[in-house]
Amino acid sequence: MDYFIIIAPKLVSFFLLIVLGFTISKLGIFPKNCLPSLSAFLIKVVLPCLTVSLLCQRGTTWVDLAGFHGIVLCQMAGYVLLAAVGLLCVKLARIQSPTSNVHVGCMVGGNYGFVVIPILMALYTPENGQQYIPICSAIDTMMVWTLGLYFFTRGIEKDGEPWYRILTKRLFNPILVSIVLILTLNSLSVTLPNPVLEVCNNVGNISYSLGLIYVGCTICFLKKGSLHCLKTLWMLVLTKLFAVPLLIYILTGPFLPETERVVLMLIAGAPSMTTSCMIANQYGLDEDYASTAVFVTTICCMVTIPLLFLASALFQ
Template identity: 30%
Template sequence: MTEQIVIVINQIIVFTILMLIGFIAAKANIFTKDALNFLSKLIVKIILPALIFSIVATGVTAKDFLISGRFALGVIFCFSLLILVGVVMSKLCQLEGKTANIFVALATFGNMGFMGIPLILEIFKEPVAQVCISVYTIIDMALLWTLGVYLCSRHQKSSNSLSAVKNMINPTTVALFSAFFVNIFQIPVPVLLMNMISGIGGTSKYLTLMYLGGALAYVAVAKVITKPSIFVLTIGKMLLMPVIVYLLLGLFLPQTPRTILTIIVGLPSMTTVAMIATSYQSDVEYATEMIFVTTLASIITIPIISVITSRM
C-alpha cells in the first residue's frame, strides 16, 4: 500500500470518528438544530475564511500563481464536465423543476471547504498543494455564487443576476482576495496575528466534520432509499467521474495537481448548496438527503479512488 493511500485511509478514519461524535451529540440533544445553525454560520463566516487566508497568504509566491495556468484550465474543464454529466444524469433520472436544478448543483459542487482542504493538506505537504487550493477556490466561489445561486433560484420568476453578484461578496471571497493582495504586494502580517488566524482556521477539520455528523442525524433515512437518483449521482460523481478525470488530466497536468483535482472531483456534495437552497425556497429536503448519502459514501469511495488511481 502506497504512503498516499495510507494517509487517505487514516484521514477517512479520523473524518468518520469526528462525524460520529457530531452524530451522537445531535442524538443526545447537545447539537440541536439551532446549535447546528449557529455552528454553520461560525464555520462559513469565520473559520473557513481564516483557513483560506492562512493558506493563500503564506507559503505561496506570486510566481507560483503565475505558473498555475494549466491547473486553472484543468479546474474549468472539470467543472464543465461535472455540469454536463449532472444535466445528463438528471434527464436520465427524469427529474424536473427544483429537484433537477438542485441535482445539477450537487453534481457540480463538492465539499471542498469541509472535507477537501483538510484532506489535501494532510496528503500533500509541498507548496503546489496550497497553490492548487487557492486557484480552485477562486473558480469554485465564482461559480457557486453565480451558477449555484442561479440553479437554486431559477424556479423563482423574481430571481436576478444582481443578487448573485452581491452574494459573491462574502467572508470567504473577502479572505481569499485579501490574502492575494497581501501575498502579491508582500505586505508583512504580524506573526502573532497570523498565528491567531492559522489557529482559528486549524479548527476547521474538527468543527466542520462534527457539524456534518450532527446535520446527518436529522435526515430521514427512510425517504432517502425511495429516491434512486440520489444513488445514481453518488456512483456517477464519486466513482466514475474521478477515474475519467484522472485519465484525461494525465494529458496535460503533472502528477500532484492531477491527483489533487481527482480527489476534489470525487468529494461529496457541497453542504453550502443546501444553505443556498434554503434561502431561495428550492428543494432543500432533496439537497440534504443527497449530502447525507454522498458524505457517508465518501468514507468508502475516497479510499477506493485512491487505490484505483495509484494502480493506473
C-alpha cells in the same frame, strides 16, 4: 493498497467526528434549532479565517497562479466538466429542485483539504509535487465559491430580483472575498499583523473538526424516508469519485506531465465537501441529501481512490 493505508486513518477520524456530532445531537446537547447558527458561523467566520491562514502561510500570489497556468486552466476546466456531468445525471435521474441543486453542487465541491492534501504530502516531495498544493488550493476555493455556489443556488432567487443584486450576493461571499484579498495582499508583499494571523490560525484550525461534527448533527435529524436518496447517490459516487477523475487523467495526457495529471485526478475524485451541508442549510435546500452525500462519498473514496490509481496505470 498503499493509497488505502494513507487515507484510512484520516477517514476513520472523519467517521468518529461524524459519530460524535450525531451523538451530541441525539443527547440534546446540540438541538436542531442551533444548526443554522452553527452553519452561519462556519461559512462566515471559520472558513474565511482558514483561507487567510493557509494563503498567508504559503505566501501564494496572483503571479504564482499565472506561473502554473497549465495545471490551473486544466483544473478550472475539470470543475466545469464535473458540473456538466452533474447536470446530465440530474436530467437522467429526473431529480427535482432543490435536491438537483445539491447534487450538482456536491459534484463540483470536493474535500480538497482533508483528503487530497494528505495524499499529495505522502506521495510527493516539496520539490516534486507538493508545490502544487497551495496553487490548487487557491483555485479550488475560488471555483467552489463561484461556480459551485452558482449551481447550489441556481433558480432559488426571489421573483423580480435584479440580476446585478443576485450576482453581487454570490460573488461577495466571505470566503471568496477573503481569498481575493489575501492573494492581493501577498502579491503586494503586505503582511498581516501577527496577532491577526494568530487569531485566523486558531479559528481556522477548528474547521476540520467542527465541520464534520456538523455533518453528524445533520445526519441525526434526517427526516424519515430520507435514505431514498441512496438510489440517486450511486450516480454521484460513480461519476464524481471515479468516471470523471479518470476521464480528466486521460484527457490531460497530451498536455501535462504525469504528476500534474495525478494531482488533477485526485482533486476531481475527492469526496463531496463538508460545507455542502452548510450551504444547503443557509439557502434552504435539501440538507438531508447534502449530509448523506458527504457521508457516503467520504466512505466510498476509501475504495475509489485506490481504484483510480489502478485504472490510471492503464493509460500512462
